[in-house]
Amino acid sequence: MTRRTYESLRSARWFAPDDVRSFGHRSRFMQMGYAPADWKGKPVIGIVNTWSDVNQCHAHFKQRVDDVKRGVLQSGGFPVELPAISLSEPIVKPTTMLYRNFLAMETEELIRSHPVDGAVLMGGCDKTTPGLLMGAYSAGVPCIFLPAGPMLRGNWKGKVLGSGSDTWKYWDERRAGKLSDAEWLEVEGGIARSHGTCMTMGTAATMMGIAEAVGMTLPGASSIPAPDANHIRMSAECGRRIVEMVWQDLTPAKMLSRKNFENGITCAMAMGCSTNAIIHLIAMSRRAGHPVGLDDFDAASRKVPVIANIRPSGDTYLMEDFYYAGGLPAMLNVIAQYLHRDAMTVNGHTLGENIRGAAVYNDDVIRPLDNPIYAEGALAVLRGNIAPDGCVIKPSACAPKFLEHTGPALVFDDYPALKKATDDPNLDVSADHILVLRNAGPLGGPGMPEWGMLPIPTKLVKQGVKDMLRLSDARMSGTSYGACMLHCAPEAYIGGPLGLVRTGDLITVDVPARRIHLEVSDAELARRKAAWAPPPPRYERGYGWVFSRHIMQADLGCDFDFLETTFGAPVPEPSIF
Numbered sequence: 001m002t003r004r005t006y007e008s009l010r011s012a013r014w015f016a017p018d019d020v021r022s023f024g025h026r027s028r029f030m031q032m033g034y035a036p037a038d039w040k041g042k043p044v045i046g047i048v049n050t051w052s053d054v055n056q057c058h059a060h061f062k063q064r065v066d067d068v069k070r071g072v073l074q075s076g077g078f079p080v081e082l083p084a085i086s087l088s089e090p091i092v093k094p095t096t097m098l099y100r101n102f103l104a105m106e107t108e109e110l111i112r113s114h115p116v117d118g119a120v121l122m123g124g125c126d127k128t129t130p131g132l133l134m135g136a137y138s139a140g141v142p143c144i145f146l147p148a149g150p151m152l153r154g155n156w157k158g159k160v161l162g163s164g165s166d167t168w169k170y171w172d173e174r175r176a177g178k179l180s181d182a183e184w185l186e187v188e189g190g191i192a193r194s195h196g197t198c199m200t201m202g203t204a205a206t207m208m209g210i211a212e213a214v215g216m217t218l219p220g221a222s223s224i225p226a227p228d229a230n231h232i233r234m235s236a237e238c239g240r241r242i243v244e245m246v247w248q249d250l251t252p253a254k255m256l257s258r259k260n261f262e263n264g265i266t267c268a269m270a271m272g273c274s275t276n277a278i279i280h281l282i283a284m285s286r287r288a289g290h291p292v293g294l295d296d297f298d299a300a301s302r303k304v305p306v307i308a309n310i311r312p313s314g315d316t317y318l319m320e321d322f323y324y325a326g327g328l329p330a331m332l333n334v335i336a337q338y339l340h341r342d343a344m345t346v347n348g349h350t351l352g353e354n355i356r357g358a359a360v361y362n363d364d365v366i367r368p369l370d371n372p373i374y375a376e377g378a379l380a381v382l383r384g385n386i387a388p389d390g391c392v393i394k395p396s397a398c399a400p401k402f403l404e405h406t407g408p409a410l411v412f413d414d415y416p417a418l419k420k421a422t423d424d425p426n427l428d429v430s431a432d433h434i435l436v437l438r439n440a441g442p443l444g445g446p447g448m449p450e451w452g453m454l455p456i457p458t459k460l461v462k463q464g465v466k467d468m469l470r471l472s473d474a475r476m477s478g479t480s481y482g483a484c485m486l487h488c489a490p491e492a493y494i495g496g497p498l499g500l501v502r503t504g505d506l507i508t509v510d511v512p513a514r515r516i517h518l519e520v521s522d523a524e525l526a527r528r529k530a531a532w533a534p535p536p537p538r539y540e541r542g543y544g545w546v547f548s549r550h551i552m553q554a555d556l557g558c559d560f561d562f563l564e565t566t567f568g569a570p571v572p573e574p575s576i577f
Contacts (some may be wrong), residue, residue: 002249003247003248004246004247004248004249006042006043007042009043009044009117009246010044010115010117010141010573011039011043011044011115011116011117011309012140013115013573013576014115014576015029015039015040015115016235021503021577023251024508025115033294036543037433037486038078038317038536039078042076042077042078043077043078043081043097043117043118043243043246043247044077044078044114044115044116044117045072045077045080045117045118045119045120045239045242045243045246046080046082046114046116046118046119046120047065047068047069047072047079047080047081047082047118047119047120047138047239048082048083048084048107048111048119048120048121048122049061049065049081049083049084049122049127050083050084050085050086050087050103050109050122050123050128050132051065051086051122052086052088054086054088054091055086055087055088055091055125056088056089056090056091056125056192056195057089057124057125057148057151057195057196057197057198057204057226058086058122058123058124058125058128058195059195060146060148060195060196060226060227060231061122061148064122064146064231064232064235064363065081065122067232067235067236067239068120068122068146068235068236068238068239069081069239069395070236070239071235071236071237071238071239071240071241071577072120072239072240072243073239074236074239074240075119075239075240075241075243075244076243076403077239077241077242077243077246080114080116082110082111082114082116084103084106084107084110084132084416085099085102085103085106086125086128087099087103087125087126087127087131088125089125089126089127089203089204090505092238094445094446094447095445095447095448095449095450096125096126096127097127097442097445097447097448097449097450097475097558098445098446098447098544098547099127099131099447100127100130100131100134100280100558101131101133101134101547101551101558101559101560101563102131102543102558103127103128103132104130104131104132104133104134104135104138104287104563105129105135105560105563106135107119107121107132107134107135107136107139108135108136108138108139109135110135110138111135111139111141111338112571112573112574113574115493116141117141117142117246118141118142118143118144118242118243118245118246119136119139119141119142119143119144119184120143120144120238120239120242121133121136121143121145121146122146122148123145123147123148124147124149124196124197124204124207124208124389124476124553125148125197125204126149126197126202126203126204126207126276126281128484129145129147129204129207129208129210129211129280130207130280130281130283130284130448132145133145133211133216133284133287134283134284134287134559134563137252137256137258137284137287137288138287138563138565138571140251140252140253140449141246141251142246142248142249142250142251142252143216143242143245143252143346144216144217144218144233144238144241144242144346145211145216145217145221145346146217146221146234146238146256147195147208147211147212147217147221147222147224148196148204148208148226149196149197149208149222149223149224149225149226149228149231150196150197150198150199150204150223150225150226150318150319150320150323151163151192151193151194151195151196151197151198151199151204151226151227152193152196152199152225152227153199153320153321154166154191154192154193154199155190155193155325156186156187156190156191157186159293160318161187161190161191161198162191162199162311162312162318162479163191163192163198163199163200163202163479164198164200164202164312164477164478164479164480165200165312165480165481166187166191166309166455167191167479168480168481169188170184170467172456172461175458176458176461176462186226190295194225194226194227195226195227196226196227197226198224198479199225199318199319199320200310200311200312200318200319200478200479201271201272201273201274201308201310201311201312201313201314201319201422201478202274202477202478202479203220203274203276203277203280203477203478203479204478205271205274205310205319205478206268206271206273206274206276206277206478207274207276207277207280208222209223209267209268209271209273209328210264210267210268210273210277210280210281212267212328212549213263213264213266213267213268213328213332213339213351214256214260214261214263214264214284215255215256215260215263215343215344215345215346215351216345216346217346218234218237218238218241218346218347219329219345219347219354219355220234220327220328220329221234221238222327222328223319223322223323223325223327223328224323225319225320225323227483228323228560233385235504239348239576241347242319245346245347245348245387247513248348250346250348252288253288253289255327255344255345255346256288256290256344256403257290257343257344258285258290258292259340259342259343260288260290260340260343260344261281261284261285261288261290261292261350262292262296262300262320262340263339263340263343264281264284264285265281265292265296265297265300266300266304266335266338267331267332267339267378268281268297268300268306268378268379269297269300269301269304269305269306269378270305270306270307270331270334270335270338270380270530271306271308271310271314271331271378272306272308272310272313272314272330272373272374272397272534273340273378273379274477274478274479275379275392275393275394275452275475275476275478275487276475276478277379277478278294278297278379278392278487278554279448279475279487279554279557279558280557281557282294282555282556282557283556283557283558284557284561285557286556286557286559286564286565287559287563287564288565289564289565289566291554292571294381294390294392295381297379297381298379298380298381298514300338301376301378301379301380301381302376303338303376303402304335304338304376305369305372305373305374305375305376305564306369306373306374306376306378306396307331307334307335307366307368307369307372307373308322308331308366308367308373309364309365309366309367310322310365312397312479312480312481313373313374313378313394313396313397314373315373316364317364317365321362321365322365322366323363324362324365325360325361325362325363325365325366326358326359326360326361326362326366327358329354329355329358330343330355330358330359330360330366331355331360332351332355332358333357333358333360334360334366334367334369335369335370336352336355337450339351339352343356343498347356368516373396374395374396376395378394378395378396378397379392379393379394379395379524380393380394380511380514381514382485382509382511382515382516383514383515383516384515384516384517384518385484385497385517385518385522385525386471386488386498386501386507386516386517386518387488387489387497387498387516388489388490388497388498389486389489389490389553389554389555390487390554390555391471391485391486391487391489391516392485392486392487393480393483393484393485393486393511394484395511397480397481397482398481398482398483398484399445399467399468399483402467402468402469402483402509403509403510403511403512404509404511404537405431405432405434405469405509405510405512406506406507406509406519407433407434407469407506407507408432408433408503408504408505408506408507408557409433409434409436409471409501409502409503409504409505409506409507410429410433410434410435410500410503411438411481411501411503412435412436412437412438413435413439414437414439414440415437415440415451418435418437418455419455422435422454422455422456422457422458423457423458424457424459425458425459425460425462426459427457427459429457429459429460430460431460431463431465431468432468433468433469433547434468434469434470434471434503434507434509435454435469435470435471436467436470436472436498436507437451437452437454437470437471437472437473437474438472438473438488438489438491438492438493438498438499438501439473439492439493439494439499439535440452440472440473440474440491441473441474441487441488441489441491441492441493441494441553441554442491442551442552442553442554442558443491443494443538443548443551444473444491444492444493444494444535444538445474446538446539446544446547446548447547448458448473448474448487448554448558449474449475450474450475450476450477450480451472451474451475451476452470452472452474452475452476452480452482452484452486453470453476453480453481453482453571454470454472454479456468467482467483468482468483469483469485469507469509470482470483470484470485471484471485471488471498471500471507471516472485472486472488472498473486473487473488473489473491473493473496473554474486474487475487485509485516487555488554489553489554489555490553491554493534493535495529495532495534496527496536497518499532500518500525500529500532501518502528505515505518505519505520506518506519507519535569546560547560550562
């Protein structure tokens, strides 16, 4: 392999010339206490860090960035930290999805506008993984993803608690009057007791695993619990490896192919992934120039079983158990026959080489292929007159009786109306109804918030009802569960058929046939469409205004149209005069 010279590095354009502009660059670095020995002849490694005081998943990144720097220095590089928007999933409103593309833009421009030869991407909290990778793919320099890792198991009165999943479970008990104020406070304090991401197979764990399967992390990195000492060692190794990647010029364009993203899909299915994986992986693949789509997910779903017995698809274990059972390399080795093992990864080896010999240490956590927790994949894509561009359901996390069902719609145009109605003890609703929430998609939400796990009406909760069919153009948390049909496209806000449904209309759901159908005639739907009027804009200035004009629909990954690889000529290197 031909190795790059120092003179060919991007950073050399800033530091090497004998001119007045480079004098300014060097003198300002010397102003910060650096000396020519810090950068001369060395690659500059940008560490894009999504730490902040309000991101619980990344609380340890304040220290981990020093571990990355240690690794960079050990390998002869010059580390510089570049802070980026943090995107705390539970804190940022109205939804972090509104800002995923903001992080992608920031990452791309941070890398492009600074003297950066390679990048370590520090993320993990839901949208940070795809946002960082999308931006880095567009920037085009060698990069490696450092996953935050899951938090430790939760605990309350000797019971293991899982992020999100047990929130919904105990909230229903709270709503039913079964938990006191003191007990509820104890649950709050016990469900998240260390730094790190959700330890269920939510969006964070899903996307970190996908990043590894796509080839963007060191082998096994995605499964290491955040507080584990191995996470410190992995962080330093990321710093050492990125320096070598720069000299090898191992860029995403040279490393990635469609095979990498198909591996991501296969991994997602076996993990019992979050439904959000579809939107993010589609966006990532399109940024990299190797697009995958809904049909690829559905095809994988029909052949790849769910073998990671991790909640919410599983019924017992959490990510800490998954790590002890062998982690992602062990799971990928079990499903090796479904993978493109010749796909390249950031450590310079193929995926097949990285997972060869990876052992399972608990085959109830990582099941063998002949004993899966769900015989088909975690997700299914439904289409029909109500969702011509598709909607998504997670069959592995809902009751089997809902896989084939016809019921009357109970329709809500916004979340406040839904919440008010579901709290009404006299609501006219049965377990056979299909709850419908609309105007909660990419434009309507705005930002497609995680409202899709619509609350079961209190009236039904008190009757012991624990699940029912729900349909929306929103997303839901990967830690959620239930018979929720999501991402209905096109969304109601822009005139999609979901906006034409009326309370009482019958909706037929047939998951085995991948079909969803509104039992209303085409003529009646045409009449309703003619009477439909577009709602007022959500934003009239600022970032939201830009978002509203350029966001794409769920089936295309919700990227901005102008950020896609196919939009316009490649961005040149910045001029330095």
